[in-house]
Amino acid sequence: MSDTGVMAPIRERLGRRPAQFGGLYAGNARAVIERGFRVIRTQNWGVIATGFFEPVFYLLAMGMGMGALVGAVPGPDGQPISYAMYIAPALLATSAMNGAIYDSVNNVFFKLRYSKLYEGMLQTSLGPLDVALGEIFMALFRGLLYAIGFLAVITAMGLVTSWWALAMIPVALLIALGFASLGMAVTSFMKSFQQLDLVPVVLLPMFLLSATLFPITVYPEPLQWGIMALPLWHGVELMRQLSVGYFDGETLGHVAYFVVMSVIGITAASLRLRQLFLR
Amino acid sequence: MSVIEARGLTKKFGDFTAVDAISFEVAPGESFGLLGPNGAGKSTTMRMIGGTSLRTDGTLTVLGLDPETHGPEVRASLGVVPQQDSLDEELRARDNLIVYGRYFGLPMDYLKPKADELLEFAQLTEKANAKVSALSGGMKRRLTIARGLVNEPRILLLDEPTTGLDPQARHILWDRLFRLKEQGVTLVLTTHFMDEAEQLCDRLVVIDHGRIVAEGAPQALIRQYSTREVVEVRFGSARNAEMEGVLREMTDRIEVLPDRILLYDDAGEALLDEINRRGLNPLTSLVRRSSLEDVFLRLTGRSLID
Numbered sequence A: 001m002s003d004t005g006v007m008a009p010i011r012e013r014l015g016r017r018p019a020q021f022g023g024l025y026a027g028n029a030r031a032v033i034e035r036g037f038r039v040i041r042t043q044n045w046g047v048i049a050t051g052f053f054e055p056v057f058y059l060l061a062m063g064m065g066m067g068a069l070v071g072a073v074p075g076p077d078g079q080p081i082s083y084a085m086y087i088a089p090a091l092l093a094t095s096a097m098n099g100a101i102y103d104s105v106n107n108v109f110f111k112l113r114y115s116k117l118y119e120g121m122l123q124t125s126l127g128p129l130d131v132a133l134g135e136i137f138m139a140l141f142r143g144l145l146y147a148i149g150f151l152a153v154i155t156a157m158g159l160v161t162s163w164w165a166l167a168m169i170p171v172a173l174l175i176a177l178g179f180a181s182l183g184m185a186v187t188s189f190m191k192s193f194q195q196l197d198l199v200p201v202v203l204l205p206m207f208l209l210s211a212t213l214f215p216i217t218v219y220p221e222p223l224q225w226g227i228m229a230l231p232l233w234h235g236v237e238l239m240r241q242l243s244v245g246y247f248d249g250e251t252l253g254h255v256a257y258f259v260v261m262s263v264i265g266i267t268a269a270s271l272r273l274r275q276l277f278l279r
Numbered sequence B: 001m002s003v004i005e006a007r008g009l010t011k012k013f014g015d016f017t018a019v020d021a022i023s024f025e026v027a028p029g030e031s032f033g034l035l036g037p038n039g040a041g042k043s044t045t046m047r048m049i050g051g052t053s054l055r056t057d058g059t060l061t062v063l064g065l066d067p068e069t070h071g072p073e074v075r076a077s078l079g080v081v082p083q084q085d086s087l088d089e090e091l092r093a094r095d096n097l098i099v100y101g102r103y104f105g106l107p108m109d110y111l112k113p114k115a116d117e118l119l120e121f122a123q124l125t126e127k128a129n130a131k132v133s134a135l136s137g138g139m140k141r142r143l144t145i146a147r148g149l150v151n152e153p154r155i156l157l158l159d160e161p162t163t164g165l166d167p168q169a170r171h172i173l174w175d176r177l178f179r180l181k182e183q184g185v186t187l188v189l190t191t192h193f194m195d196e197a198e199q200l201c202d203r204l205v206v207i208d209h210g211r212i213v214a215e216g217a218p219q220a221l222i223r224q225y226s227t228r229e230v231v232e233v234r235f236g237s238a239r240n241a242e243m244e245g246v247l248r249e250m251t252d253r254i255e256v257l258p259d260r261i262l263l264y265d266d267a268g269e270a271l272l273d274e275i276n277r278r279g280l281n282p283l284t285s286l287v288r289r290s291s292l293e294d295v296f297l298r299l300t301g302r303s304l305i306d
């Protein structure tokens, strides 16, 4: 039987794909991304705007409000900076984390279990890896929009003092990639909505402790070491250094932390794809 | 060569065995039915064929490939209509068809006219730009069915396709399915409507508790598992039980259902005459030919319409 019809060239292309992908990847994450943009086009912008305003409100409340009480604090290079300048980069790092986790845990779980979106996608020639890559891309794209918006706000408020601050945008994406990939791997273990409630139980203390609102030197040394093992602390420190254009030996360490975290996250998520999507 | 071949196909969820070592083959162009009561394992079997549920044991090939290791390639030839609509709630009706086609890698210049053609088939042309959430249940069902045809599949998996459809929509679908069958498309369907199974299926299997309990063409199954005719009598819920004893004497096999009693006999009219002659006075009575429903009742001990 000769293969004719509209799917013939597609079947032929899929048939030539290397076997090591084991039916997980069709090389068509593009279609998932296309769908994401179509949704953004039809969505009301209010939904998207909320993710942007959250760190701005924090900045206004804590930076302006608390800042009036706190006064100047020492910056990364030891020079005194305003409290708003101190927390603004930390808020950007935190919002990159929160957005990535929300997209890769809550959103993925909902789309798997309730909206059946992924079920629909996987009834087609897409493989689980196409879906995962497409969704991570969309999460990073949203992160990009928020990062640009927030950077514009803090620049307008005079809270950054160096051109290096532009590098906060790709760094926000790197932070998001680390958390999103790891988040997806974690989601593959989730069975119920109750388990999702554990996520803020982990993230909130990490946010409060990771030198976001005050330096970690206030803690006893053993706790400091513990905090330095957490990813958000590296993100916060890196962002803070970029905001004033000051670097030291630790800078590359922070970057390396997220590169390693992303590699581990992507590997773990890939290994868990079957458990995540094909139950 | 068969287009689908399952050997000892098994699916366990934890300790629970949903599909228990079933074996079957589906020939090219055949329309093959899976019947069985709720929870029998029909949908699970369908999902394994599409490679979206991993089997626990056994072998399965679809168009000569294992759907677990060649999912995208197998599904390129598959049209899937799942039991529960999996439409994209965030997109409009027409965009659902186009985006779904893109997942297969189909080009836009094919998809645009195809989407319009499918909308017309689903009688949703007026709703092309409606959000999915604004469609009625039956409309969503029609859109799901239309979506399953976007890649011109060689094998169509239909899991209770007509549940929720009005009679007109059901006949439009049957008509389309007949035409696809003429073009050589293989149909695999589950249904709880026995008239549908008799109309559409060349051959079917009855599944119960994850096992195949019977297999054959609809007419052959009726001949094998039921009598030529059936007498249905109603005495009202109070008297049904008390009549059971008398009626059981009169023929080889009877089934007492909550609302009626079925008597299986090759000569139905004669049996009904006898019932009336004895003055048993059923409230209503009728003689009909055996159907798949009777086969189902016999094999699973359950009425199909739960």
Ligand SMILES: Nc1ncnc2c1ncn2[C@@H]1O[C@H](COP(=O)(O)OP(=O)(O)OP(=O)(O)O)[C@@H](O)[C@H]1O
Pocket: A279, B013, B018, B036, B037, B038, B039, B040, B041, B042, B043, B044, B045, B083
């Ligand atoms: N994801 C799952 N986790 C655990 N058990 C499951 C899962 N999916 C199905 N089951 C169980 O497997 C059995 C078969 O389910 P399946 O959906 O295949 O039945 P079905 O024959 O399609 O029934 P119906 O006619 O109601 O659609 C049921 O007992 C069901 O509870």
Ligand SMILES: [Mg+2]
Pocket: B042, B043, B044, B083, B159
């Ligand atoms: Mg089912």
